[in-house]
Amino acid sequence: MTSPLQAFLEKNTRLTPDDILDISATFTPRTVRRNDFLEEEGKVCKHLYFVGTGCLRLYEIDKKGQDITGFFALEDSLITAFTSFITQKPSRDFLAAYEPAEIFVIGREAFFGLTARYEEFKKLYDRLIEFALIHSQMRIYNFLGMEGIDKLKWVMEHEPKLLTRISSRAVASYLGMTNSTLSKLKARL
Secondary structure, three states: OOOHHHHHHHHHOOOOHHHHHHHHHHOEEEEEOOOOEEEOOOOEOOEEEEEEEOOEEEEEEOOOOOEEEEEEEOOOEEEOOHHHHHHOOEOOOEEEEOOOEEEEEEEHHHHHHHHHHOHHHHHHHHHHHHHHHHHHHHHHHHHHHOOHHHHHHHHHHHOHHHHHHOOHHHHHHHHOOOHHHHHHHHHHO
């Protein structure tokens, strides 16, 4: 039986079936419950996560104690606290299961060993990092000058699954507004 990770690699790379088996065997399958922490603020991130089922949430807590969501990872996503993962400095982020999830975990050294060994796997990582950078910049630049209603429309266009799978409170955190503001904006559409 093919795992979600194997199916993802088959769909998104030109790796051979043997290479896919070798790479996927390096990941450890794990089940997490809602609110289980995978990475925490102040700790150095040493793992990368592939979401087979469920949802993970990357967020930080601001000085006022409010959580600010940076990213939601649904099925077929790779996620970690990338700044800490890459720099090996303490993270500002928390990574937690937003929903119960089946994930596949790989350590940093093993991951970068695979990118050195398999050019196709390295290309996949490069594409994912490029997408994350572009998506983050689009979100930052667009959100800085957007009214609340336009932020909501942006999510409806670029990340519609969030509005059906994620609570209004968490979506509001992602959009940088209060839950009551988001509710009022939804009513206007």
